[in-house]
Amino acid sequence: MRIISGKYKGRAINPPKNLRARPTTDFAKENLFNVLNNMIDYTECDVLDLFSGTGSISYEFASREARSVTSVEINAVHHNFIRQTARALGFENFYAVKANVFLYLKSCGKQFDIIFSDAPYDLEGSEQVIDLVFSNGLLREGGLLIFEHSNKQDFTSYDNFCQTRSYGNVHFSMFEK
Numbered sequence: 469m470r471i472i473s474g475k476y477k478g479r480a481i482n483p484p485k486n487l488r489a490r491p492t493t494d495f496a497k498e499n500l501f502n503v504l505n506n507m508i509d510y511t512e513c514d515v516l517d518l519f520s521g522t523g524s525i526s527y528e529f530a531s532r533e534a535r536s537v538t539s540v541e542i543n544a545v546h547h548n549f550i551r552q553t554a555r556a557l558g559f560e561n562f563y564a565v566k567a568n569v570f571l572y573l574k575s576c577g578k579q580f581d582i583i584f585s586d587a588p589y590d591l592e593g594s595e596q597v598i599d600l601v602f603s604n605g606l607l608r609e610g611g612l613l614i615f616e617h618s619n620k621q622d623f624t625s626y627d628n629f630c631q632t633r634s635y636g637n638v639h640f641s642m643f644e645k
Contacts, residue, residue, distance in 0.1 A: 469524055472498045474510075474531030476557060481527065487546055489521030492586060492616060496638035500614070501528060503633060504582075507612070510534045513581040516606070518569045518597060523550035525584050526562070530554065536561040538580075542568050573600040579608045586616040598626060598643060607645040615641045 469491050471479045483489070492500075510532040517526040517539045523546075526539040537559070541547045544566060551564040565572065569587070583601055587594035594617075600606075601613050615623065617639050623629055628643040 469522060470494060471527050471531045472501055474528070475533060476527070476531040479531075479557070481522065481524065481553060483522045483549055484545075487522060487549060488543075489546060491522045491524045493636065493638060496635035496640075497524065497528065499635045500633065500640055501532075508582065514538075514578070514608075516540070516576075516580040516583045518573075518583065518585040519587045520550055520564075521546055521586065523553055523564075525586065526550065527553070527557070527559075529582070530557070530559040530562050534561075534582075536563070538563045538565060538578075540565045540567055540569055540572050542566065570596065570600065573597065573604060573606065576604065576606060579606055579611070581608050581611050583607060583611070583613045584616070585614070589618040589620075595621065595623070598623070602628060602643075602645070609645055611645045613643040613645075615643070617641060 469481045513534045514536045515529045515534045520539040520541040526537050530537045539550050547566040554562040585597045623641040630642050630644045632641045
């Protein structure tokens with residue numbers, strides 16, 4: 469896994485073998501960020517990365533100098549890896565949070581410009597993230613929720629849906645406030 473662009477472009481991130489995450493593929497990640505490059509100014513964004521896994525998406529936003537990045541992961545091994553990697557890279561305004569995503573969304577008192585969610589594809593009820601984000605007012609006006617999922621899910625009928633991008637087996641449905 470590598471950081472695609474920004475201050476740390478090309479930097480390889482080597483998670484230990486005991487991490488059980490399925491990181492977003494470099495191909496899908498690169499294409500997603502190519503789309504985002506035309507939509508947002510990273511330096512003006514507060515980002516929330518849910519189900520962070522290896523932290524791959526968080527590092528991309530931090531490398532592009534997002535105003536702040538909050539990375540939420542419940543698994544202690546994954547959380548520690550994300551925290552240590554962010555520290556080693558010298559990321560400022562990077563917050564690794566060890567928490568259950570659903571509980572975090574219910575209690576979070578902050579708003580974000582971008583929220584990225586990459587729940588395990590087989591996690592039943594993962595789509596609740598979409599409802600929790602909007603019902604709890606976690607996106608700022610004009611903010612974007614990016615929900616990564618398999619081809620078995622379709623969100624086109626959801627409120628605030630704006631588009632889906634597909635890259636191989638990876639699908640990103642986007643919702644805008």
